[in-house]
Amino acid sequence: MTIKNALMEAKSSLKGYENEAVFILCEYLKKDKAWLFLNQDIKIDHEPYFELIKRFKSGEPFEYIFEKVDFWGLEFKIKKGILIPRYDSEILLFQILNLCKKNTFNGILEIGFGSGILSIVLAKELGLKITACDINPKALELALENAQLHKVDHLIDFKLCNFKQIKENYDFIFSNPPYIKNSYPIDIWVQKEPKEALFGGEKGYEILEEIIHFSLDKKVKFLA
Incomplete structure (x- = not known):
């Protein structure tokens, strides 16, 4: 044909x-x-x-079909079971980069790294060492692949754990947690993405509140 x-x-x-x-x-x-x-x-x-x-x-998204996604002018691997990065993550990354350029941090933690893109770009652009945690084993595997792809795997310590298990202290914590209400309708393509990475609870912001309280307990200087 x-x-x-x-x-x-x-x-x-x-x-x-x-x-x-x-x-x-x-x-x-x-x-x-x-x-x-x-x-x-x-x-x-x-x-x-x-x-x-x-x-x-x-209803299968392009990114899952071709197992790749463009973000921040770079190409990353993406797989089913991992949230697909969106434009709002680039807005967050812009703010994170600005904070890191203007301040010196003894420790940086990302909560919920997913595909690893935020920590990877931060490490790639500024050469910073970062700790990142997530509870999804598939995310850990993919984030390590992406970090190796962009040659920053020596700068990022990816941990498979709940952020509440983190004992160390950090000056700066950043996260893009689930923030959609459990009852909120989503379109057919978004339905293929992991629900635990999309929905934040009955109100939508429960996980965000937990991160804020965790950061206050840790006396974190900056939270993004």
């Missing part, structure tokens, strides 16, 4: 998500959008492409 016909069929299947059909084909062929439209008569093995379309249509 030609690229033109494959796209037509995929777009017909994804009504309202025609651009996504193009994006998936670009990823499948490892080509950019311009190349697709300059080579519409080239024949391709269309069956794997339609399988990718089927997975997306069923």
Whole structure:
């Protein structure tokens, strides 16, 4: 089947998500959008492409399909069972970087590292040593892979534990915890992500409150 016909069929299947059909084909062929439209008569093995379309249509996010995510201008690995990084994490990272540039900290702790991106970018840009904890074994495995990928694994101590088990003291703690109400409706693609990384309780901010109290008990200078 030609690229033109494959796209037509995929777009017909994804009504309202025609651009996504193009994006998936670009990823499948490892080509950019311009190349697709300059080579519409080239024949391709269309069956794997339609399988990718089927997975997306069923609610599987792009990031899980291709096992990668772009963040802060960098590419990271991502896998099912780990929260997909979003733009709000970049806003948080911007604030974290500013704080670290203006202050000197004896110890930095990230609570809930997920894919590891926040600590990894912080270590990569500023060369800082960081401790990071999470309760998800899949997150630990992925974060270590990403840290090795970006050559900062020697700077980050990833721990598999609840933050309440941390005994050491830190000047600076940062976290992007679950903050959605348990009853809040989420769209089909978000439903594929781990619920424990999305929902923060009946009110939504219960885990955030726990982190605040933990930080106060530890007499932390800065919390982000």
